[in-house]
Amino acid sequence: MIQHTDAPVVEIHDLTVSYGQNPVLWNVDLTIPKGTLVGVLGPNGAGKSTLIRAIMGLMDFNSGYVKIFDQEVDDVRKRISYVPQRESVDWDFPSSALDIVMMGTYQRLGLFKRPGKKEKELALSCLEKVNMVPFAHRQISELSGGQQQRVFIARSLAQQADIYFMDEPFAGVDISTEKAIVNLLKEMAASGKTLVVVHHDIYSAAKYFDWLIMLNMHLVASGPTETVLTEALLRKTYGGKLSLLSDVGELIKKSSIDPLKD
């Protein structure tokens, strides 16, 4: 069940991506409409993060292309915000929460320019949206996992983008904070922003998202939540890895050349 849309903000065409020599996403073809809050669902190893990372240009494609706002990603990066997984950075880095959120303003500043008073105020207002102002000057390693996650979300807000890609933003966040952030994201979607969020919980996904992308090494479904959240599609998504795809992946991983690239 893959529903396409006219005038999409994200268009992914025939995308195949490998991690090293191990193919993890096969022939993904989907479109996302503007102003939606999109959930990316799938079991572990289904390629959820890979999809986001591929869109952001952090991985080489074997085939296919990605267009955002009908343009190359590199040409519209100022309108895109990315929230990486929390574990992907070393939180012992000598910085305060405010410093990290300020990084969200670097893009607009461009090279060479230093963030000033305006950027600081913006960063503080973003910290306020995620209820983190009291921790603005705390060393980031002293924050809890959920607080670190909120710092990342605040940094993303400081980018003032039109489309947001968030990789597991609710990992380690307590349930009341999660709900507050979801409300914030819903408001943003209502004001015309598009948000693509990797999520791991099917039950809350039904309540949170207007559009779902369901992955299991390939695209199982993409469409409005009420049409794709069916038992049959869920079973296809979570009913174990497709053994054939896994076998082929193993075959490619073991071979001394990469048939998808060479």
Add this chain to the structure above:
Amino acid sequence: MEDFVYFFSFQDPNVVFVVLGISFLSISAAMVGTFTFLDKKALIGDAISHAVLPGVCLAFTFTGTKNPYWIVVGAFATGALATYAISWVTEHTKLKEDTVIAAVLSVFFGVGIVFMTKLQQTGNAAISGLDHFLFGNAISIVGEDILVYGSLALLTIFTLLIFYKEFKLLIFNRDFAVSVGFPVKSLQFIFNSLMVLAVVTGIQAIGVVLMAGLLITPVAAARFWTDRLGAMLFIAVIFALVSGVAGAYISFVFPNMPTGPWVVVVLSLVAFASFSFSHKKGLITRWYAKRKYQEQIHSDHILKSLYNVLENGGKGISLMELKKDFPGKDAETERSIKRLINKAYLSSNKDFIELADAGLSEARRIIRLHRLWELYLTEYMNIAPDHVHDTAEKMEHILTPEIEAKLEAYLDFPSTDPHQSIIPRDES
């Protein structure tokens, strides 16, 4: 002393030049080192510093003189080659980075030593002092050399300041830097070049072998004092400056003494002092804090003993009796009592000890915390009353007045603990 005054009064223009030169290169090394350290690439700095040796020797071989321009070019070339080799081999083979670094370091340094030995056997008079490049000799640098190394160091410092925010983002979160469209590959290239440059500027003053020390040790010491990047850079720079200038001074007083080892010795002292005495993480600081805490616990226990005497209808207790409560700790007990008397918590009359008013209030507070905590554990965590004493024994020393107020509110100002002992409060 005369030397000291002569050196640090800067009346000799040569001294001024040497100090300026070594200051610039110490600053640049410490700044580049700070980013290298945070990027967990400290070992690469070591590899580069060893890998510049063959370049230095090649420059000699081809020019036959100690021309600083060619030396810098040669050193930069082999240093950069080593950096590139490390990243290429790591990326294209299954070898781990530390293995690759160790291999590259020894190959380049080995080749360098072979070249150097060959050169020394030629008997060319112009190459005397070539061994200065191994361990450094700050005072041997003159005129043009200082100009070359000094301006390279300044270039490194300025480039680093210009790209401060970019490098910071690159090291903290590379994926994010890519996602915002920063030219990450070019930035990485610039940073790698700075790393090589920072080493190259120090080869004559500090020497190739120990340059890695000046790169990494200042920031490793600075890490103990701060958790802000700006402050860390500043402190690392100060540490490097102090050791660099001290090294230059020593090689001024003893011209045959190589500078590099002395710089590293001073740096080690700074580093050792940092991880012994830094305010939060220092070993000695922590040991002292622990000792203080143990003293406080002992004083608290003495107050509790005296309060028990009061609860059982007594007035006070003799020093002998009190000591019996703490077998094997006579000396500590006496010290604690002395401290408590000084604080006017206790009064002592011919070794008969009583609680003073302030002491009584403090003893009540400790007992109150103990009993409140016991009650909290039994009421809110369903722990059996005979299991709560041990944790309460520890918590009584650390619970703050704010937490005490919360406990009182949660438990609605209880009058007795789970063992039916009265929870004491000051009458007010």
